[in-house]
Amino acid sequence: MTRFLLVLMMVLAPLSPAFAVQPGEVLADPGLEARARAISRDLRCPVCQGESIDDSNAPISRDLRLVVRERIMAGDTDAQVIDFVVSRYGEFVLFNPKPEGANLILWLAGPGVLLLGGLGAFLYIRRRGQAAAPVEALTADEQARLRELMKK
Amino acid sequence: MIVEFGHFALVLALAVAVVQMLVPMWGAYRRNAALMAVAEPAAMIQFVLVAASFAALTYAFVTSDFSLVLVVQNSHTLKPMLYKISGVWGNHEGSLLLWALILALFGACAAWFGGNLPPTLKARVIAVQGSIGVAFLAFMLFTSNPFLRLAVPPLDGQDLNPLLQDPGLAFHPPFLYLGYVGLSMAFSFAVAALIEGRVDAAWGRWVRPWTLAAWIFLTIGIALGSWWAYYELGWGGFWFWDPVENASFMPWLLAAALLHSAIVVEKRESLKAWTILLAIMAFGFSLIGTFIVRSGVITSVHSFANDPERGVFILMILGVFMGGALTLFAFRAGSMEAKGLFAMVSRESALVANNLLLSVAAFVVFIGTIWPLLAELFFDRKLSVGEPFFNAAFSPFAVGLAVILPIGAMMPWKRGELVRGMRPLIPAMLLAFSVGALVWAMQTGRTALGPVGVALGIWVVLGAAIDLWSRTGRGPVAGRIARLARLPRADWGKVTAHAGMGITVFAVCAMLAWKTEDIRIVQEGASFPLGPYEVTLASVEEVQGPNYLSTQATMVVRRNGALVATLTPEKRFYPVQAMPTTEAAIDYGFLRDIYLVIGDPQANGGYAVRSYIEPFANWLWGGCLIMAFGGFLSLTDRRYRVAAGASRRTAAVPAE
Numbered sequence: 105m106t107r108f109l110l111v112l113m114m115v116l117a118p119l120s121p122a123f124a125v126q127p128g129e130v131l132a133d134p135g136l137e138a139r140a141r142a143i144s145r146d147l148r149c150p151v152c153q154g155e156s157i158d159d160s161n162a163p164i165s166r167d168l169r170l171v172v173r174e175r176i177m178a179g180d181t182d183a184q185v186i187d188f189v190v191s192r193y194g195e196f197v198l199f200n201p202k203p204e205g206a207n208l209i210l211w212l213a214g215p216g217v218l219l220l221g222g223l224g225a226f227l228y229i230r231r232r233g234q235a236a237a238p239v240e241a242l243t244a245d246e247q248a249r250l251r252e253l254m255k256k
Numbered sequence: 257m258i259v260e261f262g263h264f265a266l267v268l269a270l271a272v273a274v275v276q277m278l279v280p281m282w283g284a285y286r287r288n289a290a291l292m293a294v295a296e297p298a299a300m301i302q303f304v305l306v307a308a309s310f311a312a313l314t315y316a317f318v319t320s321d322f323s324l325v326l327v328v329q330n331s332h333t334l335k336p337m338l339y340k341i342s343g344v345w346g347n348h349e350g351s352l353l354l355w356a357l358i359l360a361l362f363g364a365c366a367a368w369f370g371g372n373l374p375p376t377l378k379a380r381v382i383a384v385q386g387s388i389g390v391a392f393l394a395f396m397l398f399t400s401n402p403f404l405r406l407a408v409p410p411l412d413g414q415d416l417n418p419l420l421q422d423p424g425l426a427f428h429p430p431f432l433y434l435g436y437v438g439l440s441m442a443f444s445f446a447v448a449a450l451i452e453g454r455v456d457a458a459w460g461r462w463v464r465p466w467t468l469a470a471w472i473f474l475t476i477g478i479a480l481g482s483w484w485a486y487y488e489l490g491w492g493g494f495w496f497w498d499p500v501e502n503a504s505f506m507p508w509l510l511a512a513a514l515l516h517s518a519i520v521v522e523k524r525e526s527l528k529a530w531t532i533l534l535a536i537m538a539f540g541f542s543l544i545g546t547f548i549v550r551s552g553v554i555t556s557v558h559s560f561a562n563d564p565e566r567g568v569f570i571l572m573i574l575g576v577f578m579g580g581a582l583t584l585f586a587f588r589a590g591s592m593e594a595k596g597l598f599a600m601v602s603r604e605s606a607l608v609a610n611n612l613l614l615s616v617a618a619f620v621v622f623i624g625t626i627w628p629l630l631a632e633l634f635f636d637r638k639l640s641v642g643e644p645f646f647n648a649a650f651s652p653f654a655v656g657l658a659v660i661l662p663i664g665a666m667m668p669w670k671r672g673e674l675v676r677g678m679r680p681l682i683p684a685m686l687l688a689f690s691v692g693a694l695v696w697a698m699q700t701g702r703t704a705l706g707p708v709g710v711a712l713g714i715w716v717v718l719g720a721a722i723d724l725w726s727r728t729g730r731g732p733v734a735g736r737i738a739r740l741a742r743l744p745r746a747d748w749g750k751v752t753a754h755a756g757m758g759i760t761v762f763a764v765c766a767m768l769a770w771k772t773e774d775i776r777i778v779q780e781g782a783s784f785p786l787g788p789y790e791v792t793l794a795s796v797e798e799v800q801g802p803n804y805l806s807t808q809a810t811m812v813v814r815r816n817g818a819l820v821a822t823l824t825p826e827k828r829f830y831p832v833q834a835m836p837t838t839e840a841a842i843d844y845g846f847l848r849d850i851y852l853v854i855g856d857p858q859a860n861g862g863y864a865v866r867s868y869i870e871p872f873a874n875w876l877w878g879g880c881l882i883m884a885f886g887g888f889l890s891l892t893d894r895r896y897r898v899a900a901g902a903s904r905r906t907a908a909v910p911a912e
Contacts, residue, residue, distance in 0.1 A: 126864060127858075127864050145643070145644075146643075148642060154498055154499070154640075156642070159491060159493070195637065195638070196638045196639055197640070199640050199642030199643055199644050199645065200642070200645050201627070201639050201640070201641055205635075206631060206634075206635040207631070210627045213619070214616060214620035217616050218616045221612050221615070222612060225612050229598070229604075230600065232526065233597070233598065233599045233600050
C-alpha cells in the first residue's frame with residue numbers, strides 16, 4: 105500500500121511498472137502455469153529492490169521465470185525448483201525465509217511474544233479480578249448518608 | 257529574497273523551539289505561571305515561522321526558481337501546477353520541512369485547544385512537543401537544508417519522478433505525515449504525564465482525541481498509498497509488505513491499540529502504565545519508520561537518496577527520545593496505580609486481548625522488516641523477508657482480531673458472561689458460518705481465503721450493527737429506532753469504524769482469492785474473453801502529453817454484446833527522467849473493477865496486454881474510508897468538546 109515515501113524518493117531503482125510476465129513465457133498447461141506463478145511470487149529478483157521475479161521486468165527476472173518453468177516442465181516438485189534457484193543465487197532470493205537455523209528466531213518471535221504477552225495479560229487480569237472479589241460493606245457514615253438520600 | 261526569508265524563518269523557528277522546550281518545562285518545575293505561559297506564544301510563533309518557511313519553499317517551486325538545488329532536482333517548467341506544488345514534499349528535504357510544519361501545527365493546536373488542561377501539564381506537553389521540534393529542525397538545518405542555492409542556476413530542472421506525478425500521490429504524504437506526527441502528541445502527553453507523575457481518567461480523555469486524529473489521518477494516508485499502488489504500478493497489487501509500507505503500518509497498528517487502551521484509562525482508570533508505554537512506542541515506531549525510509553539501512557523500492565550522516569542523526573534522535581522516555585517510564589510506571597477492578601470476562605479483558613493482538617502483530621511486522629538487517633549483522637546471512645512470510649505470520653492476528661471484535665465490543669464493563677454476552681450475536685454467527693460455507697461449496701478447488709473473508713466480514717459488520725441496536729435498550733421497535741438517532745456520536749463512531757474494519761478484511765481476502773488474470777498478445781482489432789466479458793483492442797495511437805509521450809490504446813469491454821466500458825490504458829514515456837510508466841485503465845464497478853494494461857508492441861505485430869478482474873476492489877478503500885469516518889464521528893462526540901473538568905464540576909452541584 106503505501107508506496108509511501110515513494111513520493112519522497114525513488115531516486116534510485118526506477119521501479120518501472122511495465123510488464124513482468126510476458127505472454128510468450130506462459131506455459132500452455134494452466135495447472136503448471138499456476139504453480140510457476142506461485143513459485144515466482146516467492147522468489148526475489150536478485151538485482152531489484154524488493155520485487156518478486158513475478159513483478160519485476162529486469163532481464164534476470166525473466167531468465168529466472170524461464171528457469172522456473174523449465175524445471176517445472178522437467179518434472180521437478182515446487183521444493184526442488186526453489187532449491188535449484190537457491191543453490192545458484194543464495195537464500196537472498198527467498199522471500200519466505202526457511203524456518204531453520206537462526207531464522208527460527210524470526211518465525212518463533214511472533215508466537216513466542218504472543219504467548220509471553222498472553223501469560224502476562226492473564227496474570228494481570230487475574231490480579232485485577234481477585235482484587236475485585238471482596239465487596240466492601242458501606243461504612244456507618246455511608247449507611248447514614250444513604251438512608252438520608254432514600255428518604256428524600 | 258523570499259527564499260532567504262524562508263531560510264531565515266527556519267533558523268528562527270529553531271531558536272523559538274529551543275525556548276519552547278526549556279522555559280515552560282522549567283516553569284512547570286518551579287510552579288512559575290509566568291514562565292509556563294511562555295509555552296503558548298512560543299508554540300504559535302514556531303508554527304508561524306515554519307509555515308512561512310514552507311510557503312517560501314512552495315513559492316520557489318511554483319515559480320520554478322532554479323537557483324535552489326532542490327527545485328532543480330525535483331521540478332521542471334513544463335510540469336503541471338499540481339505537481340509543482342506536490343514536488344515540494346516529493347523529496348527528502350522538502351518532506352522533512354512538511355514534517356516539521358505538521359509538528360509545529362500540532363504544538364500550536366495544543367496551545368489553542370488545551371484551555372482545559374491543568375497549567376503544568378499543558379506547559380510540559382508543549383515543551384516536550386517543542387523538544388521534538390528542536391530535534392527535527394536541527395536535523396533539517398544541519399544535514400538536509402532545503403534552501404541551498406546554486407551559484408549558476410541551470411535553465412531547467414530535472415523533473416519529478418513520473419511515478420510521483422499523480423493526484424493520489426500528491427495528497428498521500430501530507431495525510432501520512434499528519435498521522436505520523438500526530439502521534440507525537442500522544443508521546444508528548446505520555447512524557448508530560450510521566451514527569452507530572454499523574455495519569456487519571458482526565459488524561460485518558462485528553463490524549464484520546466489526538467491519537468484518534470492521528471489514526472484517522474494515518475488510515476487515510478495508508479489507504480491513499482495503497483490505492484495509488486493499485487492503479488499506478490500496473491499489476492493490481494495493493495500491498496507489498498515493503499519496508500517502507502511496513503514503516504507506516506506499524507504505527508497504525510500501535511495507534512489502533514492505543515486508541516482502545518486509552519478508553520480503559522478514561523472509563524475505568526486501569527491499564528495506565530501500558531497505555532503510556534503504547535503512546536511512547538507508537539511515536540517510536542514513527543521515528544523508526546523515518547529511519548528506515550531516510551537512512552538507506554534497509555533496502556526498499558522507495559528509499560531516499562541514502563546518506564549515512566542522515567541515518568546517524570535520525571538514530572540519535574530515536575535514541576534520545578526513546579531512551580529518555582523509556583527511562584522515565586521505568587522510574588515512574590510503578591507509581592501509576594490502577595483503580596478499576598474487573599473480572600476475567602469483561603470489556604476490559606477484551607480490550608486487553610485487542611491490545612495484545614495489535615501490538616504483537618506490530619512486533620511481527622517489525623521483526624520481519626528488520627530481520628534481513630539482523631541476520632546480516634549477527635549471522636552473516638544475506639536473506640530476504642517478503643510477502644509469503646508476512647502473509648503467514650500476520651494473518652492469524654488479523655483473523656483473531658476480527659473473531660473477538662464483535663464479542664468484545666458488546667461485553668459489559670467490569671464483569672460479563674461469555675454465553676450471555678454472545679447470545680445477541682448468534683444470528684450474525686450463524687449467517688457468517690452459513691454464507692461462508694455456501695461460498696466454500698460454490699468455489700471448488702480454490703483457497704479457503706475467500707470463504708473465510710466472507711464469514712469474517714459478515715460477522716464483524718453484522719456484529720457492529722447488533723452492537724448499535726443493543727445500545728437502544730429494550731421496548732417497542734419504533735422507540736428504539738427513535739433512540740438510535742440520539743445515541744452518542746462515540747457509539748456511532750465505534751460501530752462505523754468496526755464495520756469498516758470488517759469490510760476491509762473481506763475485501764482483502766476477496767481480492768487475494770478471486771482475482772482473474774489474463775496475459776496475452778492481442779492484434780489491433782482483435783478480441784479476447786475475460787471472465788464473462790469480451791475485450792476488444794480497437795486501436796493504438798501515439799499521443800503527446802504536457803511533459804510526456806504516450807502510447808494510448810482504446811479498448812472496448814462488452815458483455816453479451818452490450819457495451820460495458822471503453823477504456824484507454826496508456827504507456828507513457830517521460831523524456832526528462834527517461835522513464836516509462838504504465839497508466840492502467842480501470843472500469844470501477846461496485847462488485848468488480850476491470851483493469852486493463854497495455855504493454856510493449858510485439859515483433860509479429862500486436863501488443864502484449866494484461867487484463868484483470870479485481871473483485872470488490874472498491875470495498876477495500878471504501879472500508880478504510882468508513883473506518884476513518886468512524887474515527888471522525890467519534891472525534892466529534894460531545895464529551896471531547898465539553899471541558900473534561902466541567903462535567904465533574906456540574907456533578908458536584910446538589911441535584912435539587
